[in-house]
Amino acid sequence: MFDIKHASSRRRMPLSIGVSLAGLMAVSGTAIADQYQDAAKRWLGDEFTTSTLTPEQQMAEMQWYIDAAKPFRGMQINVVSETLTTHKYESEVLARAFSEITGIQLKHDLIQEGDVIEKLQTQMQSGRNIYDAYVNDSDLIGTHFRYGKVVPISDMIEGDAADVTSPTLDLDDFIGLSFTTGPDDKVYQLPDQQFANLYWFRADWFDDPDLKARFKEKYGYELGVPVNWSAYEDIADFFTNDVHDIDGQRVYGHMDYGKKDPSLGWRFTDAWFSMAGAGDKGIPNGLPVDEWGIRVEDCRPVGSNVTRGGATNGPAAVFATQKYIDWLHAYAPPEAQGMTFSEAGPVPAQGNVAQQIFWYTAFTADMTQPGLPVVNEDGTPKWRMAPSPVGPYWEDGMKKGYQDVGAWTFMKSTPEKNRLAAWLYAQFVTSKTVSLQKTLVGLTPIRESDIQSQAMTEAAPKLGGLVEFYRSPARLQWSPTGTNVPDYPKLAQLWWQYISQAVSGETSAQQALDGLADAQDRMMERLERANVQPQCGPKLNEPRDAQYWLDQPGAPKPKLDNEKPQGKTVPYDEMVKSWQKS
Amino acid sequence: MAEIRLEQLAHSYHRAPSQPGDYALRRMDHVWEQGGAYALLGPSGCGKSTLLNIISGLLAPSEGRVLYDGKSVNDLTPQDRNIAQVFQFPVVYDTMTVHENLAFPLRNQGQSRERIDDRVREVAEALEIESLLARKARNLTADEKQKVSMGRGLVRDDVAAILFDEPLTVIDPQLKWRLRRKLKEIHQRFNVTMVYVTHDQLEASTFADKIAVMYEGQIVQFGTPRELFENPQHTFVGYFIGSPGMNLLDIALGETGLEFDGRTLAVADSIVARLRDREGGRLQLGIRPEFVQLVAPESAVLQGYVDLVQDQGTFKIVDVRLDTPSAPVVKARLGEEVIVPEGRTGVHFPETWQRFYVDDRLVEITHETL
């Protein structure tokens, strides 16, 4: 259950309502407040009390919305996003606030992520309007900028939406803007919510002197936050097989999921290979070969098979896949093999998992609820988040993990007036007036100003490292799928099909990835043949001997002789300090 | 082969019947003698089928007993009663051939193949369906199917009785006649008790030796067709049997004798005296149209004018509207040769054919001439 009680149990700003009303009267002058201003006052007084803006600034911002929305009043606007605490807050609170303040009848629909993509694809392929705006992950940036079916928001701001773009939008304040920017330097989407994948572990167990001693004795180094996969593997083995149970409860040193499901593909396309170090250096995504193993030359994808210079089936990718399978079978709870991403997410909260290499910070809110086995009496978590360990192929300068930016996307096939009205809403739900409140509810920060706010500092101790992570510049090492991927929906679907065969042992990891790489190249070949992508469309390399590409510097990297170097860990506190330093 | 006796039999579909109307069958005693061919005649909903199903055992009566040859069979299932029944709509086993259909009851008894074959041929020959024996029953016409249904009833020669529940409803008129003849022949040949339910008097009288007429859950008369025609024991019988039915006129006993609409009828004093002895309410005079005579207006007590003449070929039916206060219509059935008067006419009821009913029941009167 997602609870939006946060909204009502919010901390009040020190300013009293009386003060805010006074300020507001000053703003509106002598004019008799109309119903929209009344609504704005009411919402500012009741709901949006935690903000980086002063109440006067908030009211001024709202006044701009009231004025800008005039031509759109009475319109019925439908927007859609996936189900997520943040979006639920938008759908139930912000959409109502927006409708009352602007007079635009706005419905914010929530559906499953896969269904959002399906609706988006349906609109892209049919040219008929379904929703007036979509919140869709910036993973599709490569798709959007190539197909030309999306109106880049930078074009909108300068073009037809110039009059309805808030002067207080402050685009540079968005921390995920680089993820929604195409190679042509246009901003395609407006970030709305953002979360990362980090390493998660039970700090209380890791601090246990008895366990520490036993670990040290067996492996010769301290139990701590693993820096590399070797250490992660050792710790997983230690908890699953050596510790076995704590207080009579069976514990595991690893948690993952393995059901044949689209989300099985996400695990890999999101970050697994990048953590292993399969791609090239580069932030936000490796160049010329990204974490998917797709090589681009002059912004054109040229292949993902090693024989074409890609790395989807390179030694690093095979190694990573093999590790995933081995660990799932050897260290994770048996039912994990039947779980999807959504099912596996809450499992660590049940208190029998020691660490997880790859954990979505979107779960933070659910993992800090009082009464959970992983939360202390005083409401602070027993767990912490930290940077994920990296594999043997990883080098400095590469991305470290995944960060998802759900962002507002506007289609060319949407009628202009609807699109502009939806654009107003998109700005509203990310405006400084509401975004801090929204962040505290959903814990998916998007604005630098929110992250640095006092309210976040106060919340930090209960969030297990989330605030520290977002305040550190290191967060840029976490990024979503980048612009190398020319058609995210078509290509991403291939992954889970092939990976699942390797999971069940029907094929080897190498065979599965060979199949995947070929399927990816085949798909890109079709894009090339049909010439559907006017800019930066794929143009495949001729296949040649794999060795040629392995011999070149960068990805695809040749197989390492030793894929399991010495395990290495750092104490959590030092790690946090290094974050703050960098 | 058995005599079937109904003792104090009554049936109601209600759980707790409280008034006569709740009963589908009112209390009755009745005997079907061994080897007889009987018809059970009555309008729809009078309880004929209920009675039949009680006899065959498909339905358990709520009161009374059914006796076969003096033994109660109330607790026996239809199969143990050893009875055959033919239903209103043909019931054939679609997937079997006609031969298999006919053989089915015998096979279930475990009879030998030769015997089965013999019987099947015999019955098929009697029903004239020998040529159909090899065909699948599904593809037969309705009347062929019904013949097969009947055949299954006839094929067992050891049955206590064969019951027919309006078996000819679905059959074309011409065929009906032939099939009835057939049944009659079969009855004579096999000498088995047959009870034949129908609402068609013609069917009943061609088939049966004796007819039981049912009305509102009761057998109101049991007799030969001639008895039913000449001496209806109940106004219903008078009305139901015959074409058209009996003329029934409401009469009253006045000072001077029998009065009809204020006119005194010429009736023998003995009859008036007999009627005066009777208690009860409604008094009716019944006369069959066949016996109504049209005479010169001045020579009759009752006069009227001819309203309608229907020429039926061999006879005419004449509607005479009497000029009495209630202006009832009297039907007369006249021979082809009789000249129907136009306009006014007198109506005469010969005394020997006058029947008197008190509350629908016949008052027995002995006519010297009868």
Add this chain to the structure above:
Amino acid sequence: MRLRKSLVMLVYLLFVLVPIYSLVNMSFKSNREILGGLTLWPTAPTLDNYRVVFTEPTWYTSYLNSLSYVSMNMLISLLVALPAAYAFSRYRFLGDKHMFFWLLTNRMAPPAVFLLPFFQLYSAVGLFDTPIAVALAHCLFNVPLAVWILEGFMSSVPKEIDETAYIDGYTFPKFFIRIFLPMIRPGIGVTAFFCFMFSWVELLLARTLTSVDAKPIVAQMTRTVSASGIDWGVLAAAGVVALLPGIAVIYFVRNHVAKGFALGRV
């Protein structure tokens, strides 16, 4: 014999009920309890899941949307299927068998690919996101089924009944409504139920042809799956509530389904 029958029935019903019970059980539990371990009944029963389903407008309106298109579909299917089934069961006409089989083929097309054309078609005629669009689209598989089931039942009514009725002077419409329909009541009952059932649980078409205003319950349910876990409790509660209209329908048609027919007098 009777005892053995009851026993078979009992065992089968048990088999049917155990999963249903686990669904109901789940709907009264919190997610924490559901995932915490196996409990045969809720240790801390909660109505929160039902509160969500009954108080959030998106949930209960989606129920109403589903109900509206399902009942429309049921009505349309029966209305057009009854005469057609009669025609197929009683007459031969040019192309009858092929027509009948062609109707059946409409259930054979795997729906996934047809969704985009469907979407295009209904958008083109301006019906996108309306209940009637879904009702019409569901006719694609319900009408053939209805025709088919009804034809089966009508064929098992002897033709002699029609003939007798015509001989007795009934006109076709009077005969059809007064005599024929009552005779195939089990068929109509079971058809109505199946139309309801297939339309009620259909997901792909219903989801594709709607977005916000006519969103069906089955589509609404998918939102219990999110990036931060599955809301098992609400999903179970919604599933339990989704059973109720169907139970109502089967309760109303039970007499028809259970009504045997006696070939009585016409």
Add this chain to the structure above:
Amino acid sequence: MKPYNNKAWWLVLPVFVLVAFSAIIPMMTVVNYSVQDIFDPSTRYFVGTEWYREILADPRLHDSLLRQFIYSFCVLAIEVPLGIVVALSMPRRGLGVPFSLILLSLPLLVPWNVVGTIWQIIGREDIGLYGWILNSLGLDYNYASNPRDAWITVLVMDVWHWTSLVALLCYSGLRSIPDVYYQAARIDRASHWAVFRFIQLPKLKNVLLIAVMLRFMDSFMIYTEPFVLTGGGPGTATTFLSQTLTQMALGQFDLGRAAAFSLIYFLIILLVTWVFYTAMTHNDNKE
């Protein structure tokens, strides 16, 4: 023999118009898709029979097809006899009738994604009743990792979900047998078996034809429930045709290829159904 009367077309016309609207236009569109590489209506690339060749040569699809046939066969072999037995065991009158009818129809009314969810939970060894019982009995049951367990679970789920459909159809079919048939059989001293064999079964033929064909078509196109339960795994153990198709059409929006696949799929169902249908109705036309 039925009378020949072309006026009967007027009775069929509404159905024809209604279904043709929803059937023919999309079908034509899908055929059009199948010879092109479709990206959107304006961007398409004619490929002729390429998709057909590719799909017919794909060994993974051959495996899925074989799996699909085995699955449908198992479904029919279990559900049809079981459904008949259940229908015969239904009470004929009294309170038991509505009671059994309602209970029996419950599985049919559960939305398909919830069906998958129920079985997903109930088969789990840690929180599900069946999984827990089986593992307590010492059987190493895990539908998520063991292909055999996955198959059994998917099959049992299907039996649970759909046997009621067969049973309800048969039950209503049994109810539509006029009482006189049973009466005649009693009078003819037919045994229970003979009543079933010669009265019930022949009269059930119509509904059984429907039940068999429906179950064949639906099981051949099954998607949602096994997808939720196993996702087609482990590996490809429970990957049926429609999962591949749906992933192609809705996941990848690879419409051209999916269209060709779907047409081949349709042809397979069409042929099998036609053979079934012809075989089961052929006797009617014969003498």
Add this chain to the structure above:
Amino acid sequence: MGWMAWTLPTALFFAGIALLLVAMTVWQTVSPGRERKGFLPLTTSRGDRLFIGLLASAYGHLLVLALTDWPLWVATAICATGMAIIMKWG
């Protein structure tokens, strides 16, 4: 109708099917055919034979596509012949 993604070959194909159906209807009206038994193991009417022929042709084409590298018109030619045989003697 742009969304129906028409191509010339498919348009011709459908036109052909439509014409065939019209022709069969006209033929049946002008000179009604009756059911008969040919080399096919069941009694067929003209319409049945057309359906069987079309289904067989569809499978014929698929077979050629699956097993050979022949151009499609070869398959079409074979199927047309087969169709004629089925219509005449089936």
